[in-house]
Amino acid sequence: MAALALRVCEQRASQAEEIVATLKRQLQLITSQATNSAGTAQTSQEVVRLQDENNSLTKQVEALKQRLCYLEIMNGKKQVQLPKVSSTATSSNKNDASPPKAAKTVEQSPTNPDNKGKPDQKKEKKQKKAEAETKKNAKNSKPIDISRLNLKIGHIVSVKKHPDADSLYVEEVNVGEESPRTIVSGLVRHIPIEGMQDRLAIFCCNLKPAKMRGILSQGMIMCASSPEKVEIINPPEGCVPGDRVVVEEYPGEPDTLLNPKKKIFEQIQPDLRTNDECIATYKGCKWTVKGKGICKAPTMAGFNIK
Known part of the structure; x- marks a missing residue:
């Protein structure tokens, strides 16, 4: 009906x-x-x-x-409003056979199993690159002060003279890591080998390893120094290998490895000195091991620390 x-x-x-x-x-x-006929009443009525x-x-x-x-x-027929016909609509009909760009985008989406995860990999690479750039910028923006140095308490397990250099010691040092570090020090003329063996000292552990007469040195022992005399900086009593030496006025985490091209240590070193009480300081602020005390030289006051 x-x-x-x-x-x-x-x-x-x-x-x-x-x-x-x-x-x-x-x-x-x-x-x-x-x-045309100037119009009549009858024509007007007809109009x-x-x-x-x-x-x-x-x-x-x-x-x-x-x-x-x-x-x-x-009757169930859907009413659709027809668009206005234009010249561009006619020309676009020629390309109806080709898939629309939107469809291509969907086909290449990460949910399509045929893509084998490639879009995800690209996105992940971009994200990792951005994160690395952010970390790099954050590292570069850190202030250059003693907090950048990884100063640790180390125990000299063994020491011997360098086989190819009369002025160098080769030490095996426990700094609280899985295995001891090899550290080469030019202290033969200033400290007897007995004064090196089985003692605690402070070591800078994030310098770039460097070969000294063929042996790779993985750190540096910190000493009050002058051309005539050198003394090892002593940590406070009760320290154990791996304890970190800090300056409370300069908080922050040390770099994993100092970039030698940036010369960060070289910029910090001139402000490392012992004060009038032989206490190790940075810009006049004391080196300490938290909860254990201050670090100091035996007798040298007012000297650079190297």
Whole structure:
């Protein structure tokens, strides 16, 4: 029943549109004739009649269209508003066979198993690169002060003279790591071998390892120093290998490895000195091991620490 009514409405709408078109043509013709003949009362009346009839038919057409839409909806037909036809629409139809760009994007998304995780890998690489750059910038922005040095308490397990250098000792030092470090020190002329053996000292542990006469040195023992005399800086009592030496006024975590090109140690070293009480200081602030005390030289006051 609804289908029949739908067809009737469609026919009526089509007929009404044809009538409206015919009336418009007649109206234009009559208006033209009325203009040419200076118009008569009869022609004017005819024009008014046709205009009224045209308006009435237009309203009927609109009503029939609305009725048609209603019946189509009741029959399950979806109403879609048609876009305006333009010249660009015609030309775009030629490319309908090719897949849209949006579809390509979906096909290449990480959820597509055919991509074998490549987009994820690229994204992960970019993320890692950004994180590395951030860490690098953060490291470069750190202030250059004693907090950058990894100063640790170390126990000299064994010591011997360097086989190829009369002025160098080669020490095996426990600094609280899995295995001892080999450290080469130029102290032969200043400290007897007995004064080196089996003692605690302070070592800088994040200098870049360097070969000294063929033996790789992995750190440096910290000493008060002058051309005539050198004394090892003593840690406070109760220290154990691995304890960190800090300056409380300059908090911060040490670098994993000092970059020799940046010459960070060289910039810090001039401010490392013993004070009038032989206490090791940085810019006048004391070296300490937290909870255990201060670090100092045996007798040398007012000397650089190297």
